[in-house]
Amino acid sequence: MVRHLPTLSIAMSVTSLALLTAQPVSAETVTLGIGTQDTTTNTVTAGVVIRQLHLLEKYLPKDGKYANIKFELEWQNFTSGPPVTNAMMANKLQIGMMGDYPLIVNGFTFDSNPESKSRLIGVAAYSLSGSGNGIVVHKDSPYYELADLKGKLVSVPFGSAAHGMVLKAMQDRGYSADFFQLVSQSPEVGSTNLQEKKIDAHADFVPFAELLPFRGFARKIFDGVETNLPTWHGIVVRTDFAEKYPEVVVAYMKALIAANQWLRDDPKLAAEKIQEWTGINKEVVYIFLGPGGNMTTDPTIKPALIDAAATDVKVLQNLGRMKEFDPKKWVDDSYIRKAYAEMKLDYDAQLVSTKNYEISGEDVFCKKPIADPRKAGEVWVDEAGIVPFSSAACTLGAYADFKAKGKKINVAYVFDTTRGIKLFADQAFFAVGNGDVAPFLLKKDAEAYAAKISGKVLGFDDAVKASVSGGKT
């Protein structure tokens, strides 16, 4: 049997729909395949949360032409974007989510598909400064910044958002293409190789740059913020499905908005649930998706992200991996706009806002309100929950206090003093002196700041001791 022409198939589907509405007795079952990336923490609100909380079922249209259509949801989980694209091309999945680089490869690959194109319909999460991607080294290695890796073996999953970050970082610093020995390894392979010290560094996307240090064998030496190129994850749909069932796509966007709301209502519970569903440690989930986290969950399609996608296209073209592709034509914000309108929310207001939700409340240790959320800190106490503090010094002081009282502490968070990204306190470098405690991701930043305040750079344990003896600030 030869493939139908698109117009013919649309005509046929229209007639079949007309037939269906004419015969209300016969119910039709439509399978909707959704490709998620559960372990890629910044896609969870678009995937696993909607699935587990049955949010899509809640918003699926049930009247009009949908009165006799039963949707069967088929969720499939993948560890990276390309297999999602592959399954979407094969029409096994109609909706999929992935990071920026795999997304444009998805759009480009669909350009040659005669049955259907793909369209970007919403964003799961983004970081305008490029946080989320990062480069980690083994914790025992002598490397503390990118320049230390000259001539070393660095692995990164080719074609991923992290690959883009590495290329941008090299371009920014004027490094030649052979500055590193760059090889392609998937997260699973790269992680094991790093643990075994077979490679000198591994660059990866969310959540590995945080997860590997949290698991105890790696140290982050480069964060995507240093590239200042936005990184994001988005949702794509097959146009043949979207044109046939636009209301279902709108329902999906509503479910996405609801999932974001659920996350922000109780980030601690959300982190715990996401750990239960995906196996990624809740402390790692929280550093990305908690208040002041390194990812902002926001479904609106911001022009800055599409501009970044255009930059990504150029990178892929320079590598000879892609021909002509215009990300602007690939965006379709009609579904997400409709979802916002039907939920009585203001899309345009959200579109221009790049605010994340932040840490707030009263610092019970230093007894003052939290004024600057990006100078604040948090301590996750096993039973008491996540307690906010107004400064890094107060956070460390409270940490020591909790310890002295014999409380079990999961993890403590502080913010990088200049870059404003959330850090695991026990991985940070602290510039301490003159009653000031300033946390940093990078040793060199901490050293520079310490010189300025004529203090010194301490590791976490020493910084905690110093904050106890130095008193509160």
Add this chain to the structure above:
Amino acid sequence: MSATTAISEAGPVPATTPSATPPSIGTLALRWYRLNQSRLRAIAIGIISLLAFLLVWHLLTTYRVVFFVRFTNVPSPVAVYASFTKAMHDPKFLLHVVLSCRRIFIGFSLAAIVGVPLGLIMGRFRLVHEIVFPVAEVLRPIPAIAWVPMAIMLWPTNEQSIVFITFIGAFFPILLNTLHGMSLVDPVLVRAAQCLGARERSIFREVYFPASLPHIFTGLTVGMGVAWVSLIAAEMISGQYGIGYFTWEAYSLVQYADIALGMIAIGVLGLGSSLLIRGAGQLVMPWRLK
């Protein structure tokens, strides 16, 4: 290596051997044709069937046939050929092929060197069989891809990890087929040799080994196939070179034509290496030559 030269000598031999009285070229050609008739026929049919395969592939993809199986997005032979010419102009592609062949060669050779003697010993001594067999049966069904993390941790360099995975792939078919060959050795032959005063070593060399050779070669052929099957999993570790890595990278960038090119390259290389083994088998077992 000696197998390669052996084949190239064995091939043209009938064509170039002149008879004592110089007959006319016509009768010579006719005689050569009669001698090789069945082989020529096989080659001709083989070429026709490959061409037919190409044609069917071309038609299915050009008309994007959907008949339960969907060819809508499968790359056409023309697209794959375009990838091929591009790859031919890229010195890296040759490097991919050469490195993969080296990995297969080392992994397979090690598997043969360990697997065949171990199989012979297991077939001869029950205790060894009882000790080794359960372990082998547990390890055998584990797919190559599942070995990847363990292989990385076990070996100091990545190259060794990759060779290890191809070794694992080839090892079990070789071991089990050797074992099977040993179990089929006619006990009458062994007893006859013993009656004639043969010692253990001679029995091994003169009876067991030749008798199980056909099965050993079956094992080697199957083992070579499985070694190539394991290649993609193995070369996921490499991150840089190898035809398996080439295919894997094409997958992670969703380049269907390159994926097909990688598949075909693996197929052709696999065919070539199987032919080598078959040639070696005919050389070692001339009594089985057709």
